[in-house]
Amino acid sequence: MMKSMARRAFLTGIGATIGGLALSRADVASGDASQTVELPFANGGRSLAAYPQKRPLIVLTSRPVQLETPFEIFNDGLLTPNDAFFVRWHLAGVPTSVDPTKYALTVRGLVDKPATISLADLKADFEPSEITAVCECAGNSRGFFQPRVAGGQWANGAMGNARWRGVRLNDVLARVGVAATAKTVRFSGMDGPVLPATPKFRKSLDLDVADGQDVLLAYEMNGEPLPLLNGYPVRLVVPGWFATYWVKMLNDIEVRDTPDDNFWMTTAYRVPAAPCGCQDPGTKVPTVPISRLAVRSFITNLAPGSSVDRQGKVAVQGIAFDSGSGIAKVMFSSDRGASWSPATLGADEGRYGFRQWSASFATEPGKQYGLQCAATSVDGSTQLAAPTWNASGYMRNVIETVDVEAAS
Numbered sequence: 001m002m003k004s005m006a007r008r009a010f011l012t013g014i015g016a017t018i019g020g021l022a023l024s025r026a027d028v029a030s031g032d033a034s035q036t037v038e039l040p041f042a043n044g045g046r047s048l049a050a051y052p053q054k055r056p057l058i059v060l061t062s063r064p065v066q067l068e069t070p071f072e073i074f075n076d077g078l079l080t081p082n083d084a085f086f087v088r089w090h091l092a093g094v095p096t097s098v099d100p101t102k103y104a105l106t107v108r109g110l111v112d113k114p115a116t117i118s119l120a121d122l123k124a125d126f127e128p129s130e131i132t133a134v135c136e137c138a139g140n141s142r143g144f145f146q147p148r149v150a151g152g153q154w155a156n157g158a159m160g161n162a163r164w165r166g167v168r169l170n171d172v173l174a175r176v177g178v179a180a181t182a183k184t185v186r187f188s189g190m191d192g193p194v195l196p197a198t199p200k201f202r203k204s205l206d207l208d209v210a211d212g213q214d215v216l217l218a219y220e221m222n223g224e225p226l227p228l229l230n231g232y233p234v235r236l237v238v239p240g241w242f243a244t245y246w247v248k249m250l251n252d253i254e255v256r257d258t259p260d261d262n263f264w265m266t267t268a269y270r271v272p273a274a275p276c277g278c279q280d281p282g283t284k285v286p287t288v289p290i291s292r293l294a295v296r297s298f299i300t301n302l303a304p305g306s307s308v309d310r311q312g313k314v315a316v317q318g319i320a321f322d323s324g325s326g327i328a329k330v331m332f333s334s335d336r337g338a339s340w341s342p343a344t345l346g347a348d349e350g351r352y353g354f355r356q357w358s359a360s361f362a363t364e365p366g367k368q369y370g371l372q373c374a375a376t377s378v379d380g381s382t383q384l385a386a387p388t389w390n391a392s393g394y395m396r397n398v399i400e401t402v403d404v405e406a407a408s
């Protein structure tokens with residue numbers, strides 16, 4: 001009830017245009033493309049559009065396609081539906097279709113037996129493995145950074161939680177035989193730049209990370225093949241690590257012994273080396289490649305600005321996640337953090353996934369409430385009371401506030 005009302009209040013019926021689609025216009029589903037949303041920061045006006053295999057999502061850019069999940073969807077269930085899962089591509093040369101019978105994954109470099117593996121062989125020759133994990137863009141929530149920073153101005157919907165099924169990368173690496181001198185593994189996909197001067201999107205992981213139990217070459221998401229825009233037919237899944245490493249339409253794995261000197265490792269996706277990952281605005285600081293997710297939590301059933309029961313007990317529900325140690329506790333406050341009480345945690349559905357929590361607070365007519373939640377992970381990391389800053393707008397994990405008002 002609350003949810004659909006909040007959603008309606010959130011969407012306004014103004015015409016939206018879909019220009020410059022990377023996918024052909026004929027492919028665009030006939031979803032409701034006549035809606036807009038106002039994200040809660042300056043220049044937050046966005047259109048919604050339905051791309052192939054997607055319900056109407058918030059359009060950040062259309063070439064390349066970047067789509068944000070409307071936040072209320074996170075209240076519908078712990079797994080983010082495939083058709084609502086956010087989309088982020090860096091380069092506009094994304095294949096508009098992939099023939100699964102022609103797909104081939106090359107595994108090469110410092111290996112004993114380089115291999116080219118078809119989709120059918122990947123499924124037939126290796127034991128399947130499943131994991132539920134949050135895929136979060138490093139720049140999720142960038143639009144809230146103060147001072148503002150350049151880059152995609154996402155609200156909180158550049159993340160999603162899915163059940164990923166595929167094969168373990170370490171099984172594939174064992175099959176090809178990694179050389180003793182190997183140090184890193186580099187991944188790239190079928191997308192490419194429109195202009196040859198733009199560097200192709202490639203990401204590298206240290207061998208000890210790539211060879212871990214949980215890293216998957218996933219061909220299914222929530223029991224279905226991956227949507228094209230989420231990396232069909234195969235993507236890398238690196239549970240606990242930011243989504244930049246989750247290379248989509250993966251078709252090349254190269255085992256190497258030298259640090260990766262490509263743009264996407266040496267220039268992009270870096271954070272201040274200090275443990276906080278933060279810096280003062282206007283300063284230049286040493287940086288390291290971004291790696292693991294920061295602990296975060298959100299209220300999902302009440303949108304900012306909602307009005308709640310004038311007198312009574314209002315139920316609050318939300319999600320929390322971290323980089324995979326698991327959620328130890330979530331605290332809830334209805335008075336902007338002046339006082340806190342423990343929220344009730346939902347079932348543990350996997351340490352890399354969203355964990356549900358619930359709480360309630362009492363209302364009085366006409367009063368305003370600053371709702372906050374703060375998660376602590378099993379490894380002891382916490383959310384920040386005040387936001388920190390970095391030049392790329394990455395890794396936000398401040399305690400968020402949802403302001404609501406009881407009717408008078």
Ligand SMILES: Nc1nc2c(c(=O)[nH]1)N[C@H]1C(S)=C(S)[C@@H](COP(=O)(O)O)O[C@H]1N2
Nearest residue numbers: 086087088089090137189230243244247248
């Ligand atoms: N091949 C390829 N994989 C990629 C990217 C890309 O541009 N190309 N972007 C990465 C980034 S930064 C993010 S946030 C995630 C987004 O995954 P999604 O579109 O499935 O939500 O894909 C990652 N994998």
Ligand SMILES: [Mo]
Nearest residue numbers: 137138243244
């Ligand atoms: Mo990202």
